[in-house]
Amino acid sequence: MNPPRLPEASRATPAGAWRQALIAAVQDGLPLVPEPFAALAATLGCDEAEVRAGLAALLADGTVRRLGVVVRHRELGFAANAMVVWDVPDTRVDALGAQLAAEPAVTLCYRRPRVPPHWPYNLFCMIHGHDRAAVLAELAAIVGRHGLGELPHRPLFSRQRFKQRGARYLDRGAPS
Amino acid sequence: MPAAFPAAPSASFVLDALDWRLLDEFQRDFPLDAQPWARIGERLGLGADAVLARLTRLQALGCIARVGPVFAPKRAGASLLAALAVAPQRLAEVAAIVSAQPEVNHNYEREPAGLDFNLWFVLTAADAAALDAAIARIESATGLTVMRLPLEREYHIDLGFRLHGGRP
Numbered sequence: 001m002n003p004p005r006l007p008e009a010s011r012a013t014p015a016g017a018w019r020q021a022l023i024a025a026v027q028d029g030l031p032l033v034p035e036p037f038a039a040l041a042a043t044l045g046c047d048e049a050e051v052r053a054g055l056a057a058l059l060a061d062g063t064v065r066r067l068g069v070v071v072r073h074r075e076l077g078f079a080a081n082a083m084v085v086w087d088v089p090d091t092r093v094d095a096l097g098a099q100l101a102a103e104p105a106v107t108l109c110y111r112r113p114r115v116p117p118h119w120p121y122n123l124f125c126m127i128h129g130h131d132r133a134a135v136l137a138e139l140a141a142i143v144g145r146h147g148l149g150e151l152p153h154r155p156l157f158s159r160q161r162f163k164q165r166g167a168r169y170l171d172r173g174a175p176s
Numbered sequence: 177m178p179a180a181f182p183a184a185p186s187a188s189f190v191l192d193a194l195d196w197r198l199l200d201e202f203q204r205d206f207p208l209d210a211q212p213w214a215r216i217g218e219r220l221g222l223g224a225d226a227v228l229a230r231l232t233r234l235q236a237l238g239c240i241a242r243v244g245p246v247f248a249p250k251r252a253g254a255s256l257l258a259a260l261a262v263a264p265q266r267l268a269e270v271a272a273i274v275s276a277q278p279e280v281n282h283n284y285e286r287e288p289a290g291l292d293f294n295l296w297f298v299l300t301a302a303d304a305a306a307l308d309a310a311i312a313r314i315e316s317a318t319g320l321t322v323m324r325l326p327l328e329r330e331y332h333i334d335l336g337f338r339l340h341g342g343r344p
Contacts, residue, residue, distance in 0.1 A: 030206075066246050094329065162271040
């Protein structure tokens, strides 16, 4: 079986431009209509099989991490979330990042630069829970399992959500 | 049939077991088929129309942000986590300025936990220059200095958000 490729030969549009147009068309989600790929194809001026092949290619090359239902935690009862920030020695940060990422309660885990003198923290992970106590209990369990009691860290709990939407890499001309 | 249970103590809607399965089991591997709702329905014992109606309701209720892609950082464009230290009396004003930027996807107040930074936001754009321009607009409009925390390394593979039927 051949790996999926972006369709390009059937059109004058360069492959890069078509790829960008496809990303722009799907970044806010598939239309919830009986034939979503046909609907996207109509806006892109191609046929629906090309849309499906194009999405398969974006998944295969890693541009799209996953394609499916993107849930909103807060509305589903996961009312609390904390971005836990850690100050980890540079020699240890990658190993600890991998350990935290493997924790079921951790949904995101990133290394970011310190910004002295204001910001000493270089490892960020997100923990969601039904309430604050559940998040703190998960954090305590993680600290215990990995022996992190001595490591400076702080849970930054969310308060007000001012804006949340999917990442938008291309301007579609319509501010949200 | 499994008993229905509420989504959240304060929620005014009730989700049934099939709703929870739609939310939990289809966060990845969306069928790239001309009739995707029918393919999903085959796994749930539902017709295509019923799947579409349920997803439409879940989106209207706010349970679903979208049925669509989650992009890998750095692959589709540029992104940045940023933070501001905002005086409490200016928070609403500054948050509105940040949210008004089209590059901003997420904008949250977080407890500062003894630190100064209490407004956290994520920006994405086609390239770094567009991010720089958005940061410059925010700094100019607020008079505050934005702390930039670009992604250096990602450890987690995003497999979706496990709901376990909504139960803890």
